[in-house]
């Protein structure tokens with residue numbers, strides 16, 4: 293196994309020290325930060341994500357891998373920022389106004405981070421104008437909206453409308469939460485719906501590919 | 503406040519549906535836990551914004567819900583009905599809205615009693631809006647004041663049972679579930695949670711006393727059921743959720759130590775453990791609450807219930823009628839069957855109870871820890887402990903060892919990939935310090951202290 297493969301294994305196994313150490317070695321060998329991300333870290337998270345999807349591991353175990361990846365990113369991020377390299381996709385996510393349920397939203401954010409999206413998490417009870425302000429500030433490719441209450445589903449509709457009215461017509465909007473459905477997404481002018489965190493990465497990528 | 507040091511029910515065959523050592527009699531003369539199981543109906547709105555403009559339409563919804571439900575209850579000769587009104591956040595933030603809706607329900611219930619002799623009682627469950635602010639202010643502020651006003655107004659309007667799904671400790675618990683850390687679970691439930699419960703339920707006790715109504719009880723919904731739903735989605739191990747359930751009983755127990763008398767809140771699946779400790783009647787929900795969330799506890803939940811609930815259903819039209827009416831019908835038939843078994847005597851009721859227990863217990867660790875035998879074992883470990891922290895540890899270790907023994911005996915199925923989690927949890931609990939103050943010191947360095955106001959929990963920040 294070469295160092296790149298070892299780094300992939302270290303992240304997969306959630307081995308934080310090795311992850312950082314090997315990242316350092318690879319940088320010293322002259323590998324570009326983006327290459328390390330794309331050729332070592334992302335494949336690791338892809339394996340971990342797949343294991344989670346097939347039920348081989350649980351969220352806490354996936355988080356251990358995510359933390360190992362974070363250790364590597366601590367070294368890589370400043371270099372990439374300096375070189376002007378951004379993650380391929382940026383997403384803004386939040387639970388809509390009036391709604392405090394956040395575990396589902398947190399899990400989706402975590403999966404997106406694992407897929408190397410830049411994720412801005414606005415938290416819970418987020419009014420439409422805060423979404424609009426965040427879109428202005430971060431210029432994301434994707435917005436994720438979460439609602440768990442039937443009485444906050446209308447807030448999803450107003451949020452979508454506010455974003456569109458503010459002139460952001462191309463940013464993709466993906467929505468989710470227990471009472472949400474594909475039809476509801478269509479009805480309020482969102483671009484898509486994903487039923488769970490496992491499918492939220494594929495769901496997002498599908499929208500972004502179009 | 504008094505600590506429970508003994509069990510009200512220590513014999514598994516005495517822990518069963520419809521009978522509680524300390525039943526509760528309502529104004530209409532329902533005896534909850536006195537030998538009859540009553541249906542408990544809960545309902546919510548279809549997609550609609552809650553504000554001043556929509557309030558007339560929302561009132562029409564609640565009027566329609568209660569009229570339809572009461573009419574069906576009369577037609578099916580229901581012997582008594584608990585109606586639960588769980589408010590939605592804007593109704594608690596604007597107490598007038600919540601209280602006016604409660605009045606609509608109480609008035610209709612009074613009318614059905616006068617006209618048809620239908621007995622009923624209203625449980626008022628304002629939602630815990632304190633967490634609308636982050637970090638939440640648990641003991642002061644506008645949200646707290648408005649929440650108390652909602653309780654006060656509803657009690658004055660005739661809501662006889664006060665409940666809440668309180669959230670103290672959740673700031674830390676959510677993260678604990680995500681990372682699967684049982685130490686943080688114990689800190690959230692048995693240090694933060696119990697401290698908040700004692701404060702909150704002492705306040706609620708004063709409101710109840712002023713209006714001659716009852717503190718019914720709380721639930722660890724935001725803890726145990728979050729874990730259950732996550733386990734159901736295969737996010738966390740079922741054995742982990744089962745252990746969280748056992749620990750959560752320590753938190754919910756605090757409301758009974760502060761004067762609650764039941765029936766405990768429906769979504770508290772820890773209620774069998776609490777019934778064994780306190781002897782108070784308990785609401786439960788299971789198969790007939792699939793409208794609200796899925797669970798692996800459909801039948802076993804009914805084994806020890808005193809009221810039987812559907813948790814929540816939207817007021818939408820189904821083929822049979824409006825959904826709340828349809829669900830009430832199901833609840834009434836469930837209760838008829840249980841009451842028929844009770845009428846046939848102890849042996850018949852026990853046989854039916856055992857069927858309900860056996861049909862679920864072996865299939866899921868979360869069901870297994872709630873069999874009457876296991877509930878009592880966990881309850882015993884809690885009352886034998888000198889304080890909340892020790893009780894949390896004891897409940898966890900008892901649940902873990904019950905699961906191990908159960909698996910060895912072939913009494914419960916545990917997936918191979920969940921196996922290592924029993925060891926991990928046992929080691930984590932086993933390595934905890936002996937005193938609560940040492941534990942608090944340790945954990946304040948581990949948990950994210952920006953997420954909560956330590957002072958509001960009586961903890962030094």
Ligand code: B12
Nearest residue numbers: 392393394396436438441442468469488489629724794814
């Ligand atoms: C746990 C829980 C709580 C916890 C929340 C803990 C937290 N930090 O989030 C607490 C106790 C605080 C709570 C409070 C309340 N709750 Co609640 N709660 C639940 C429960 C049982 C589970 C939710 C959960 O965490 N699931 C686990 C996660 C992993 O699943 P998930 O949220 O569905 O998310 C997944 C998918 O939906 C999807 N997804 C979610 N968001 C997004 C976003 C995007 C972009 C994508 C792609 C996907 C996606 O991916 C996620 C991961 O797989 C549900 C029951 C249910 N059927 O959902 C009720 C439920 C949603 N709650 C309900 C109610 C009524 C309330 C309260 C009003 C109760 C009260 N009276 O106090 C308050 C409201 C507070 C508020 N303003 O929001 C009702 C809603 C009824 C209605 N009218 O709609 C429900 C259905 C239960 C019931 N009574 O029937 N609740």
